[in-house]
Structure formats: C-alpha cells, structure tokens
Amino acid sequence: MKYLREMQLADVLAVVLLVGAGVSFWLGSAALARAEDLKALYWLLVGVVTVRAAVQVVRPGAKA
Amino acid sequence: MSVELGTEADEDEVAETTVPPVRPIFARLGAIGAAAQASVPGLYAWAVTVAPAAWSRGGSLGAKIVSIAGLVSIAVGVAMESQWGARARYVSVWGLTLTSAIVWLLVPNALGPLRLDAPRGVAGMIGWGLFALASAAPALGANAEPSGRIVDDAPLRPRAPIRRGDIVYIGSAIVIALALQVVGWRVTIPERALLVRLVTLAAALAIIGAATTVSLARHTRTPLPGVRIRLRAALPWIVFLAMLAAGGTLAWSR
Numbered sequence: 001m002k003y004l005r006e007m008q009l010a011d012v013l014a015v016v017l018l019v020g021a022g023v024s025f026w027l028g029s030a031a032l033a034r035a036e037d038l039k040a041l042y043w044l045l046v047g048v049v050t051v052r053a054a055v056q057v058v059r060p061g062a063k064a
Numbered sequence: 065m066s067v068e069l070g071t072e073a074d075e076d077e078v079a080e081t082t083v084p085p086v087r088p089i090f091a092r093l094g095a096i097g098a099a100a101q102a103s104v105p106g107l108y109a110w111a112v113t114v115a116p117a118a119w120s121r122g123g124s125l126g127a128k129i130v131s132i133a134g135l136v137s138i139a140v141g142v143a144m145e146s147q148w149g150a151r152a153r154y155v156s157v158w159g160l161t162l163t164s165a166i167v168w169l170l171v172p173n174a175l176g177p178l179r180l181d182a183p184r185g186v187a188g189m190i191g192w193g194l195f196a197l198a199s200a201a202p203a204l205g206a207n208a209e210p211s212g213r214i215v216d217d218a219p220l221r222p223r224a225p226i227r228r229g230d231i232v233y234i235g236s237a238i239v240i241a242l243a244l245q246v247v248g249w250r251v252t253i254p255e256r257a258l259l260v261r262l263v264t265l266a267a268a269l270a271i272i273g274a275a276t277t278v279s280l281a282r283h284t285r286t287p288l289p290g291v292r293i294r295l296r297a298a299l300p301w302i303v304f305l306a307m308l309a310a311g312g313t314l315a316w317s318r
Binding site: 009010011014015018019021022025026028029030032033035042044045046047048049050051052053054055056057058059060 | 233236237240243244247248250251256259260263264267268270271274275277278281282289291293294295297298301302304305308309312
C-alpha cells in the first residue's frame with residue numbers, strides 16, 4: 001500500500017512537471033513570436049529541463 | 065385469394081422482422097470506403113486552405129483550374145474505390161496534396177501571415193490532420209472477414225492490459241500540444257513565423273513523447289526502483305530547474 005502511495009506521488013509529480021513544461025514551452029513560443037529572444041530562450045530551456053525531470057522521476061535513466 | 069392474402073401478410077411480417085439492427089457509428093463508417101471517409105476532411109481542408117488561395121487577389125486561372133483538379137481527384141477516388149480498391153486512395157491522397165501544393169506555389173502570398181488569420185490557420189491544420197488520419201487509418205468495418213480477422217498474419221496479443229488512466233496522460237499531452245499550435249500566427253516576418261512553427265511543433269512532440277514515457281512507466285513488468293532512488297536520479301534536473309527559476313526571478317526583479 002505504501003509502495004502504491006509512493007508510486008502515485010511520483011506519477012503526480014511527473015504530471016505536474018509535464019504541465020509545467022507545457023506552460024514553459026507556451027511562454028517561450030509566445031516570447032519568440034514577440035521577438036523577445038532572450039525570454040524565449042529562457043522559457044524554452046526551462047521547458048526542456050522540466051520535461052527531462054518529469055521523465056527521470058518515473059523512469060530513471062530514460063531519455064525524454 | 066386467401067392464399068394471396070396470407071402471402072402478403074407473411075411478407076409484411078418478414079419485412080417487420082428483418083429490419084436491420086442499428087449499427088455503431090464506426091461500423092457504419094467502416095462500411096463505406098477509406099477514400100470516401102477521407103473525402104469529408106479533405107473537402108474541408110481544401111475549402112479552408114486551398115480554395116481561398118486560388119480565388120484570392122492575384123490568383124491566376126491556372127491556380128483555379130489546379131485547385132478544381134484537386135476536388136476532381138477526391139471525387140475520382142471515391143467513385144472508383146469499389147473497382148480499384150486501395151489504389152483509389154492513392155488518387156485522392158496524392159491528387160489532393162499535389163494539386164494543393166501547386167496552388168500554394170502559384171499563389172505564394174495567399175498563405176502569408178497578413179492574409180491567414182489564426183482561426184483559419186488552426187482550422188486548416190486540423191482539416192489536413194484529419195485527412196491524413198482518415199486516409200492512413202480509416203475506420204474498419206465490423207467483422208470484415210467471416211472469421212472476424214482483418215489481417216492475414218498471426219493474431220497479435222496484447223502484452224499487458226491498458227489501464228484507464230492512460231487516456232488522462234495522453235489526453236492532457238494532446239491538449240497541451242494543441243494549445244502550443246495556437247501561438248504565433250500573427251508574426252509578420254516569414255522567417256520568424258517559420259521558426260515559431262518549428263519550435264511549437266518540436267515542443268508538442270516533446271510533450272507527447274514524455275507523456276507517453278510517463279504513462280508507459282506504469283506498465284513495466286520489472287519493478288521500478290523506489291521513489292527515493294527515482295527522485296535522486298531526477299535531482300540534478302530538479303536542481304537545475306530551481307537554479308533557472310531563481311536566476312529568472314532575479315533577472316526579472318531588477
């Protein structure tokens with residue numbers, strides 16, 4: 001039961017990170033469209049790192 | 065006379081008892097051909113992205129003729145499907161895509177950012193996506209073969225049952241991916257507009273890929289390591305994320 005609870009915790013964390021990555025990508029793309037390149041680079045980098053963290057939480061060693 | 069009356073009554077009874085049962089929507093879709101299924105989204109995509117280009121200001125007679133040829137190819141594909149089988153799909157798919165490409169080449173400014181607004185752009189993307197989906201993976205009829213088999217090879221058996229939660233993961237990822245496609249349709253510089261489209265597409269693919277990995281991780285037969293080990297593996301990335309968040313907060317607070 002505890003294992004299942006921990007599994008669900010990890011799943012929830014991964015989903016939250018994935019949603020965060022989506023928001024970051026959206027902000028980055030919007031900044032790129034407004035020609036704010038530095039902000040776009042920042043948000044896209046945050047998105048990539050967040051996606052990578054989400055995958056590592058559920059499957060260590062896997063590639064995103 | 066009585067026999068005739070009796071026969072009519074029997075026929076009525078038979079007619080009442082042989083009313084075909086109501087079939088599910090996918091079974092009814094599968095009963096019509098693949099080209100016919102794809103013709104509806106194909107017509108929609110043509111009406112949203114090709115016809116406005118051919119009939120826009122500056123659209124030549126050649127562009128109009130080629131765009132109508134795309135419609136003809138759809139009609140030929142639908143009409144000849146019963147005789148040509150799967151080859152009829154080639155006519156409709158390649159006919160529509162090639163004629164559409166030629167129209168866009170003949171009227172390059174018709175799809176420029178100043179003439180194509182965001183709703184029409186998104187509608188066109190959805191139309192072409194549905195056309196591709198309906199052409200590549202049409203709905204199959206129920207029990208197309210007497211044995212109920214559709215492919216000739218050995219039956220594929222699922223390695224694991226699909227859990228219900230998967231639709232939430234993949235559905236959420238698809239929603240995020242679609243939301244990303246709404247961004248950047250008012251960019252007037254073509255190079256930047258193209259870059260935004262490429263970035264949003266790449267980001268959407270990354271999100272869907274990651275969601276698939278997260279979803280599949282729940283189905284592995286080999287036991288996954290404990291949460292602590294998994295969090296430790298993700299720790300460098302989470303720390304990197306925290307540093308980025310702190311750096312961004314500092315930079316924007318100045």
